[in-house]
Amino acid sequence: MVRILDKAAVQPRSRFNLSNSFTIKRSPARSRLATIRIRIPVLNAQPNRVELVATIGVQGVTGIAQILFRIFRDGVEIFNTQQGIESAASEQNYAVTFQAIDRNVRSGNHVYTVTAENRTANTRADIVGPISFSGLAVKTRT
Structure with a gap:
């Protein structure tokens, strides 16, 4: 049995x-x-x-960009994933969705942030939307 402790969501x-x-x-x-x-x-x-859970709309503009998505809790990285984003003459628009699970988080208020960075020189990828990010904290069985 699980019990919901808190939930939060944003859609900038x-x-x-x-x-x-x-x-x-x-x-x-x-x-x-x-x-x-x-x-x-x-x-x-x-x-x-x-x-x-995060969903990020990305468009490839030049080259094949390698985009590193990271999730931080209170400024400390807890998760990352990488996605290749192609540009002209191929797929250009992507809705990248990923999920992370943060276990046994200490009591208190915590700030979770999702970021993106391009790891490939001489390429370009843009955030075009949508952007959504949600968190659900649950108590699990003992």
């Missing part, structure tokens, strides 16, 4: 929109995409997990 961009796009920064710089806050209560919250 609700649709694909080229006129509102921005370029993903080149590593080691990062583009911050979304932030949520999750509260783990002090009492009866262990063991637990925070289930995180």
Whole structure:
């Protein structure tokens, strides 16, 4: 049996929109995409997990960019995944979705942030939307 401890969701961009796009920064710089806050209560919250889901709309502009998506809890990286994004003469528009699970998070308020960075020189990929990021904290069985 699981019990919901907290949930949070943001959707800073609700649709694909080229006129509102921005370029993903080149590593080691990062583009911050979304932030949520999750509260783990002090009492009866262990063991637990925070289930995180992000969907990011990306467009390849030049070359084949390797985009590294990261999730941070309180400024510390807890998850990452990489996605190749092709450009002209191929697929250009992607909705990249990924999920991470953060286990046995200590009590208190926690800030989760999702970022993107382009790891490939001489390529370009843009965030075109949508952007959504959600977290669900649950107490799991003992």
